[in-house]
Amino acid sequence: MPARALSHVRICDFTGQLAGAGATRFLAAFGAQVIRVEDPVTEGRWDILRGAPPFADDRRGVEFGGQFQNHNVEKLGVTINLRTEAGKDLLRRLIAVSDVVAENFSAGVMDRLGFSYDAMRALRPDIVYVSNCGFGHTGPYARYKTWGPIVQAVSGLTFSSGLPGLPSAGWGYSYMDHTGGYYMAMAILMALHHRHVTGEGQWVDFSTVEAGVTLNGPALLDHAANGRPLRRAGMPHSNRGWPGRMAPHGIYPAAGDDAWIAIACRHDADWAALAAQVGEPWAEDAGLAGLAGRLAELDALDDRLAAWTARHDATALAARLRAAGIPATRVQTPQQRIEEDPASADWGLWPEVEHPLMGAVPVDGLPLRLSETDWEMTRGAPLLGQHNDVVFGGILGLDGAERDRLRAAGVI
Amino acid sequence: MTAPAPGPLADLRVVELQSEAGAFAGKLLADMGADVVTVEPPGGAATRDLPPFLDDEPHRERSLHFWHYNLNKRAVTLDWTTAAGRDLLLRLLDGADALLEAEGPGALAAHALDDDVLRADRPGLIHVSLTAFGRDGPRAHEQATDLTLLAGGGPAWSCGYDDHALPPVAGGGYQGYQTACHFAVMGLLTALLHRDAGGPGQRVDVNMHAANNVTTEAASVSWHVARATVGRQTGRHAAVQPTQPTIARCADGRWVNTGMPPRSGAQFRAVHDWLRELGLLDGFAEAALLEEGMKQGQLSFAEIRENDLLRAMFHAGRDAMSRIAGALDAYDFFTGAQERGFQCGVINAPEEIMADPHIAARGFPVEVEHPEVGRRIRYPGAPYRFGATPWAARRRAPLIGEDNEAVFGSLGLSAGEMASLRRSGVI
Numbered sequence: 058m059p060a061r062a063l064s065h066v067r068i069c070d071f072t073g074q075l076a077g078a079g080a081t082r083f084l085a086a087f088g089a090q091v092i093r094v095e096d097p098v099t100e101g102r103w104d105i106l107r108g109a110p111p112f113a114d115d116r117r118g119v120e121f122g123g124q125f126q127n128h129n130v131e132k133l134g135v136t137i138n139l140r141t142e143a144g145k146d147l148l149r150r151l152i153a154v155s156d157v158v159a160e161n162f163s164a165g166v167m168d169r170l171g172f173s174y175d176a177m178r179a180l181r182p183d184i185v186y187v188s189n190c191g192f193g194h195t196g197p198y199a200r201y202k203t204w205g206p207i208v209q210a211v212s213g214l215t216f217s218s219g220l221p222g223l224p225s226a227g228w229g230y231s232y233m234d235h236t237g238g239y240y241m242a243m244a245i246l247m248a249l250h251h252r253h254v255t256g257e258g259q260w261v262d263f264s265t266v267e268a269g270v271t272l273n274g275p276a277l278l279d280h281a282a283n284g285r286p287l288r289r290a291g292m293p294h295s296n297r298g299w300p301g302r303m304a305p306h307g308i309y310p311a312a313g314d315d316a317w318i319a320i321a322c323r324h325d326a327d328w329a330a331l332a333a334q335v336g337e338p339w340a341e342d343a344g345l346a347g348l349a350g351r352l353a354e355l356d357a358l359d360d361r362l363a364a365w366t367a368r369h370d371a372t373a374l375a376a377r378l379r380a381a382g383i384p385a386t387r388v389q390t391p392q393q394r395i396e397e398d399p400a401s402a403d404w405g406l407w408p409e410v411e412h413p414l415m416g417a418v419p420v421d422g423l424p425l426r427l428s429e430t431d432w433e434m435t436r437g438a439p440l441l442g443q444h445n446d447v448v449f450g451g452i453l454g455l456d457g458a459e460r461d462r463l464r465a466a467g468v469i
Numbered sequence: 470m471t472a473p474a475p476g477p478l479a480d481l482r483v484v485e486l487q488s489e490a491g492a493f494a495g496k497l498l499a500d501m502g503a504d505v506v507t508v509e510p511p512g513g514a515a516t517r518d519l520p521p522f523l524d525d526e527p528h529r530e531r532s533l534h535f536w537h538y539n540l541n542k543r544a545v546t547l548d549w550t551t552a553a554g555r556d557l558l559l560r561l562l563d564g565a566d567a568l569l570e571a572e573g574p575g576a577l578a579a580h581a582l583d584d585d586v587l588r589a590d591r592p593g594l595i596h597v598s599l600t601a602f603g604r605d606g607p608r609a610h611e612q613a614t615d616l617t618l619l620a621g622g623g624p625a626w627s628c629g630y631d632d633h634a635l636p637p638v639a640g641g642g643y644q645g646y647q648t649a650c651h652f653a654v655m656g657l658l659t660a661l662l663h664r665d666a667g668g669p670g671q672r673v674d675v676n677m678h679a680a681n682n683v684t685t686e687a688a689s690v691s692w693h694v695a696r697a698t699v700g701r702q703t704g705r706h707a708a709v710q711p712t713q714p715t716i717a718r719c720a721d722g723r724w725v726n727t728g729m730p731p732r733s734g735a736q737f738r739a740v741h742d743w744l745r746e747l748g749l750l751d752g753f754a755e756a757a758l759l760e761e762g763m764k765q766g767q768l769s770f771a772e773i774r775e776n777d778l779l780r781a782m783f784h785a786g787r788d789a790m791s792r793i794a795g796a797l798d799a800y801d802f803f804t805g806a807q808e809r810g811f812q813c814g815v816i817n818a819p820e821e822i823m824a825d826p827h828i829a830a831r832g833f834p835v836e837v838e839h840p841e842v843g844r845r846i847r848y849p850g851a852p853y854r855f856g857a858t859p860w861a862a863r864r865r866a867p868l869i870g871e872d873n874e875a876v877f878g879s880l881g882l883s884a885g886e887m888a889s890l891r892r893s894g895v896i
Binding site for chain 2: 058059062063065066075083084087105108109110111112113117123124126127174192193195196197198200201202203204205206207208209210211212213214215216217218219220223224225226227228229230231232234235236239240242243244246247248249250251253254257258259260261262263264265266267268270271272273274275276277278279280281282283285286287288293295296298299300301302303306307308309310315317319321323379382383384385386387388389390391392394395399400401403404406407418419420421422423424425426427428429430
């Protein structure tokens, strides 16, 4: 039995940014041997996060990108120049001993490198190949390029995040790079399970846009079955949740600069509890006791509630409402949720890893715990080619002289 | 000719205790071929009361919310809080690979269904538990909803508008729960692969608050690395230093994300040509900067940040894209820009992407039969094409107790025993 959940899995990893690197990051934390293959000529800059801000100090360059470091913990890093025949030969040898090839290039890049699925299958008949690109590898937009915000725009997620009468608020980060990585990890794991059962490998063509579309299910069915589009007057109003389901339900101002509190009244009992906390005559109106009455007066109700919350400190008020049984929270800033939230500290959500040049750096941990074979994060992102000797020597069996020759020839 | 294999998880048997927070995890597994039996109380789960409803008629067999999140599952009714129901649940678990539930800390233990009990006789069982803040810990017993997960877990801080008098925005579509469900599936599959390799089953404890916390990209990393705080901006990345707008209104009133502006001589030329073709070059005040840009090679972000003239060219390129967007319909801008090699996107409403020719060509939308109401309804399909194990919508979401006879029958219950359990309100 392997010591760790996935220590029997080796991944030849071409992924980058977050949409791809996030997938293999998860698998590496559970012990998969993830071998990140980068181009020595461009110093791995295909991954635009290598060398991109944020930076910990004044140092710059491909080893100091803060997001790159976060997204590539626990991986091994090698360099192969695939413009050379010797480099291609090295990659063939690596694929032949790998369980998985993972990449998030644009469609067609692997083919042009000479590593189509069929070519890889010739090297390793049961290889699991998972490609991840915005529009997938087939269809009229297969050549189109994306990153998180574009995926979010096209898939409907940008539109469904916002307030009425305003342009889309959208997602203020690459939600679909994170989530695309999650789906890619699922695809790898499912294909490996299928291989375990049947002995059969396969190519999984994953499209991040399609994943994004599936994340608005009820709205899609409301249109398909009832003919009601989300693009309609007064919508979207995403802080209110699904229209007519809960009221009040929103994000309200609190005392101080840019301080906010979220409150969700799931049912009439939550409202009764909230009304008692508010303790003002308008809240005691019997007409508001039922959901229909609150929905009929929702704009006015939200205004009055906002006027009340604005007089209170978000942290204290949220604690008071939770004590009364009402789901409520301050809208947490990064500092509040990373440094001050007892639940996250207790969970060990922000482990510190050791990066060879940056030193000790906190990173995003994982939000799940496995009782027998849990995740670990101790090693920072690999430097460019840091594990060439380990991988080309230890795994592929090239002796020191041969590795020196490849290094001198600019192959690794 | 043989029928296509029913998905990579065709041999996986999952018992799910129906919940709003966790149903999406079961759907993701069922969609890929797993036999997911969702367990509801007699009369049906509360999730059947969630809007929207077919033809806006509230009814427990007409919830479109339930239909979406329970596609491809089977359903039984079973009150596991009774002694007879508890025994039946344990028998159901005897034949299962995994239990998926979001009952909350201590809820199963209160009925002597602690994780130890479940796994003692079932060493291979994978028990996936979704809780708001983990199964124990200082906040374990706090209430949470999708909204408070997004607001307390970080996503909302980064979403909203340039005007900070407007509140942060929690995106629609139950993303707080869905993010947690993604981790539930990843955790279950990780435990499954460990079992495939000879390991035991195990408990997978998924913390929904933590799942949202680690799905915030630059907001967390900027704090980890530089102790810097991002600020929300309209329709684009929250940032430590404000950035230029990236969304633009088109001639038809719809919006686009103009994406990554030109950063190379060839790209500046492409924008310049496009402006000229559309008759928009005359009167564009920054035309000369575009022409300077046409003389450049590939510019890095670092160069752009550090050089005033390059930065002016970069801004001129973005302004040119916005000018073109204002003259075209949104879809035409999207395809026109992409055909010219620019990463940009049309801001579709969810229903609009479902009508898009690209995903139609890929066979993404699927029609699902609902014979009880005489309707075929279009659903989103699977986001991945498994070459060897194609996906299929096998069956609409189950009716209340639809699979009681098949499932309990397979446990060896006779018709008489089932009738008796039904009379006593157990199933």
